[in-house]
Amino acid sequence: MKSSLQTPPTTADVFGLTSSNGQPYETRHNLASVWPDFLTFEPGRMVRVVLIDDDPHIRRVIAGELTSDLRIDLVGQAECARSGKRLVSSAEFDVMIVDLNLGDGSGFELIEHMKRVRNHAEAIVISVMDDEQRAIRAFELGATGYLVKNAWFGSFPQAVLQVCSGGASITPNLARRLLQRLGAPSAAASVAAGEGTAGESHVLSEREREVLKQVALGHTSPEIAEHFGLSVQTVNTHIRNIYRKLRVRSRAQAVSQASHRRLI
CATH class of the missing domain: 3.40.50.2300 (Response regulator)
Known part of the structure; x- marks a missing residue:
């Protein structure tokens, strides 16, 4: 009630x-x-x-x-x-x-x-x-x-x-700052700082980084698919690959891990 x-x-x-x-x-x-x-x-x-x-x-x-x-x-x-x-x-x-x-x-x-x-x-x-x-x-x-x-x-x-x-x-202002952090140093800079090696499987592709940025903005899979002209199934495949590479189980954890590791 x-x-x-x-x-x-x-x-x-x-x-x-x-x-x-x-x-x-x-x-x-x-x-x-x-x-x-x-x-x-x-x-x-x-x-x-x-x-x-x-x-x-x-x-x-x-x-x-x-x-x-x-x-x-x-x-x-x-x-x-x-x-x-x-x-x-x-x-x-x-x-x-x-x-x-x-x-x-x-x-x-x-x-x-x-x-x-x-x-x-x-x-x-x-x-x-x-x-x-x-x-x-x-x-x-x-x-x-x-x-x-x-x-x-x-x-x-x-x-x-x-x-x-x-x-x-x-909150939009916070999301923008998080995206700025995500888009700051590249994965190569993280490797140079000792946060990983070039052979590790969690390095994201360019499309995966683009999808993850849309996820960080709060967009759903259908919205992301429409934005990039992809099918929803393709977007979900990218998201599953992101989960696997970052070793996470949710969208929020993926955004957090990518931000922490400065991968995108």
Whole structure:
């Protein structure tokens, strides 16, 4: 059953954000009609979400956005790491939205716990900190989203549906910086620095690097296929090769490993 909230404020209300003409941003209560078809998850089934944040006001705002979308079922909320761990262990859900700083613990711990007990679920980090290292650590643990709270107004349902559709959701400015890191020194520079040898199997082809950059931007396989004029099957083959070469099991881990090793 969906949570009942009376006229919840939008994230734009909380942070006082306005559009370029000085008017408040419109609350997005009917996004199903404007989002692309690939953000549908599984036909006939709502996406089940748990929300863990120690700030009750921010939690209420995000909950309001989630419950405004008919495709999302907010099945539980928690205000600390301890209650969050209980919620993750007891609830059936598809996506966990979790703050990194919870007072009595870390969101990193909850991501690790979630991957042990609900390995199929996706994790989206929310944080006030626009920090590359924290984002990379979250991706290494298995998160598929990293959103900066004051930059993701009105779009939390979109983030949920995006990660459930095989994509990633990253605050644009942070995604750009991560891509800059990915595109900085080449694999040859890493080899020279002692991070690998030329004979290692994890060196990516040019096309694999291009595909991985699109993955880092949060694009799904159909979107990447359309961008490069390829079939979805070919894109998925590239992604499987990337996994094999980087010895990872998820898109987020592939982006994190490539960034860490400076392979692209």
